[in-house]
Amino acid sequence: MNWIREIWRQVRVDYQEAEAVSTGKIGRFEWGVFLVAALSLMVMNFGGTSTMFLMVAERVDIISDNYWELGHLVFWVVACVLGYVVTPLLYLKMTNQEIGKYYLKAPSDLSYFKPYLLFLIPTSLLVVWVSFWQDFQLIYPFYSLAGRSWFDLICWELAYGVQFFALEFFFRGFLLESLRKAFGYGAIAFMIIPYCMIHFPKTAAESLGSVVAGLILGYLAMKTRSIWGGVFLHWLIAMEMDVLSLIQKGQLPKL
Secondary structure, eight states: OHHHHHHHHHHHHHHHHHHHOOOOOHHHHHHHHHHHHHHHHHHHHTTTTTHHHHHHHHHSOOOOOHHHHHHHHHHHHHHHHHIIHHHHHHHHTTTTOOGGGGSSSSSGGGGGHHHHHHHHHHHHHHHHHTTTTTTHHHSSSTTTTTTOOOHHHHHHHHHHHHHHHHHHHIIIIIHHHHHHHHHHHHHHHHHHHHHHHHTTSHHHHHHHHHHHHHHHHHHHHHHHSSSSSHHHHHHHHHHHHHHHHHTTTOOOOOO
């Protein structure tokens, strides 16, 4: 158990070092971050609704009946990108912030992924167990026709991956780096609340798990100053959830 104690010791050291240089004050920039975050969540939540999709799809008649649901989900992904990425970037640009500092830098070597791999293994095992639950199978995959063909499944998972980049940038990039100067690692506490709430439409177990994942992914993003481990971890687990759900329901496309 020495490795667990060492991890905990390192977390405490990082927290104390960040706390020593944090101001603890909310200035105009931080107030703007909170307001932009609220706007971003509204754009994401309401921009991708069925009502909005129907309004656009009726005017731009380019989606066939066979892919209507997939088109709706891609529309939702676009709303996520507009809310989670474009809206925060506009604010950062208006306030003359250096975009490159917001954890978008690619990792320099493969050792960066080691803690994410350690998190992936137990999480994957937990997903296998949860995949037997009926409420899990009713929710996943979001695209109900994902099992119709490999084309449907692959298109959906690629779109899903884009959504996870947008989500990680907003929660683990924009919010954490914007609030780091004022609160240090305490910025994670502000991030976890809305992050947990967006999981409410899913299962209770997933909402609870989002708190644990938010703490771990938030810490790793701030320590490494990169969101890419979180993006790939989130995406891999999501694909595992979809595939396992399809297997449980006997709907996985045949080779």
